[in-house]
Amino acid sequence: MNITKKKTAMGTASGKIILIGEHAAVYGHPAIAIPCTAVQTHVNISPAKNGLYLYCDLYEGLIDDMPELLTGLKTIINATLYYLNQEHTPLHIRIESSIPSERGMGSSAAVSCAIVRSLCQYFNKSITTKELIHLVQIAEKIVHGNPSGLDATIISTETPLFFEKGKPFKKISINTTGYLVIADTGLTGQTKQAIEKVATLKKVAPKTHTSIMTTLSNMTHRVTHYLATNQLHALGQTMTHAHHALQKLGVSHPLLDQLVSLSLEHGALGAKLTGGGLGGCMIALAKTKQDADALRCILLSKGAKQAFVQPL
Structure with a gap:
C-alpha cells in the first residue's frame, strides 16, 4: 500500500472523569463518565533517518529498547503501524501530556488515542471510530489486564457515557451550566x-x-x-x-x-x-x-x- 506521508503530524486526546458511580460499577450498578478537555495529551510525529524513536517523560530512545513498564506504549505504536502497513518506517514520536497518570483520568487511553490519531494523520489515513477504539483497547488490555472499554470509548468519542457492567455504553445528554x-x-x-x-x-x-x-x-x-x-x-x-x-x-x-x-x-x-x-x-x-x-x-x-x- 502506497500512502502519502506528511512532513509532521499531531494527534490529540482528552482525559476523562468519573462523575458518579465508581466502585458501584464493579457490582453491576451504573456510573457516569464525562470527557475532560481541561487536560490533554499531544503526540507529534516527524520523520527520522533510520529507526523508530520515542520521546516522553519516562523514556527517550529506540522503541525496541523500551523498558517492560512501557509495553503498552510499544504495543499501540506497533499495532497502529501494522494497521497502516508501515512497520518499517523510521519516525520520531514525541508525547506531551497534562493528564495526571494513575489518577483515574484515562491517561493511558488518551496517550494511545493520540498516538493512533497522529500516525493516521501522518500517513494521510482516515480511521473509523470503531477502529480507533479497537486499537486503543489493545493497549489498554496490556496496561490494565481486563478493562471495561470505558476509557477507550469515552476518550475516542469524547462523549458523556452512562455505563453498566455487561451492557452497551449509552450516550447521555448534558444541558447543564456550571x-x-x-x-x-x-x-x-x-x-x-x-x-x-x-x-x-x-x-x-x-x-x-x-x-x-x-x-x-x-x-x-x-x-x-x-x-x-x-x-x-x-x-x-x-x-x-x-x-x-x-x-x-x-x-x-x-x-x-x-x-x-x-x-x-x-x-x-x-x-x-x-x-x-x-x-x-x-x-x-x-x-x-x-x-x-x-x-x-x-x-x-x-x-x-x-x-x-x-x-x-
Missing part, C-alpha cells in the same frame, strides 16, 4: 487496593455493602436527570452525598476528604472523590467560571498539587 474543579492530591490512586477493601466489606458486612451500592445506584440515575435538566444545586448535593457513601466504603483518603471539605467551605455546590480512591483526584462543582477559578486557587494554596477547571 464548572468542575478537578484537584489532584499528588498521590497515586490505589484502585486495586480500594476494590479489595470494598470486596472485603461485602464479605464481612453484606447488608451494609448492599445498602451503599443501592444508594450509589439511585444517585447515579438521579444525576442523569439533573444533567439533562440543568439542576446544578441538586447535582452538587448528590455529589457530596456520593462522597459520604464512598467514605463508608473505605475508599477515600484524608487528603481527599480535606479537599472536599475545603471546597464546600468555599462555596462549592458539591464535591467528591473521583476514580478508584485512596489517593488520586477529587472534583468540586462551581456555579460560574469565576467561582471555579477562585476555588481552584484556594485548593492549590491548601495542598492540591494540580487543579484544573472543566466546563460541564
Whole structure:
C-alpha cells in the first residue's frame, strides 16, 4: 500500500472523569463518565533517518529498547503501524501530556488515542471510530489486564457515557451550566487496593455493602436527570452525598476528604472523590467560571498539587 506521508503530524486526546458511580460499577450498578478537555495529551510525529524513536517523560530512545513498564506504549505504536502497513518506517514520536497518570483520568487511553490519531494523520489515513477504539483497547488490555472499554470509548468519542457492567455504553445528554474543579492530591490512586477493601466489606458486612451500592445506584440515575435538566444545586448535593457513601466504603483518603471539605467551605455546590480512591483526584462543582477559578486557587494554596477547571 502506497500512502502519502506528511512532513509532521499531531494527534490529540482528552482525559476523562468519573462523575458518579465508581466502585458501584464493579457490582453491576451504573456510573457516569464525562470527557475532560481541561487536560490533554499531544503526540507529534516527524520523520527520522533510520529507526523508530520515542520521546516522553519516562523514556527517550529506540522503541525496541523500551523498558517492560512501557509495553503498552510499544504495543499501540506497533499495532497502529501494522494497521497502516508501515512497520518499517523510521519516525520520531514525541508525547506531551497534562493528564495526571494513575489518577483515574484515562491517561493511558488518551496517550494511545493520540498516538493512533497522529500516525493516521501522518500517513494521510482516515480511521473509523470503531477502529480507533479497537486499537486503543489493545493497549489498554496490556496496561490494565481486563478493562471495561470505558476509557477507550469515552476518550475516542469524547462523549458523556452512562455505563453498566455487561451492557452497551449509552450516550447521555448534558444541558447543564456550571464548572468542575478537578484537584489532584499528588498521590497515586490505589484502585486495586480500594476494590479489595470494598470486596472485603461485602464479605464481612453484606447488608451494609448492599445498602451503599443501592444508594450509589439511585444517585447515579438521579444525576442523569439533573444533567439533562440543568439542576446544578441538586447535582452538587448528590455529589457530596456520593462522597459520604464512598467514605463508608473505605475508599477515600484524608487528603481527599480535606479537599472536599475545603471546597464546600468555599462555596462549592458539591464535591467528591473521583476514580478508584485512596489517593488520586477529587472534583468540586462551581456555579460560574469565576467561582471555579477562585476555588481552584484556594485548593492549590491548601495542598492540591494540580487543579484544573472543566466546563460541564
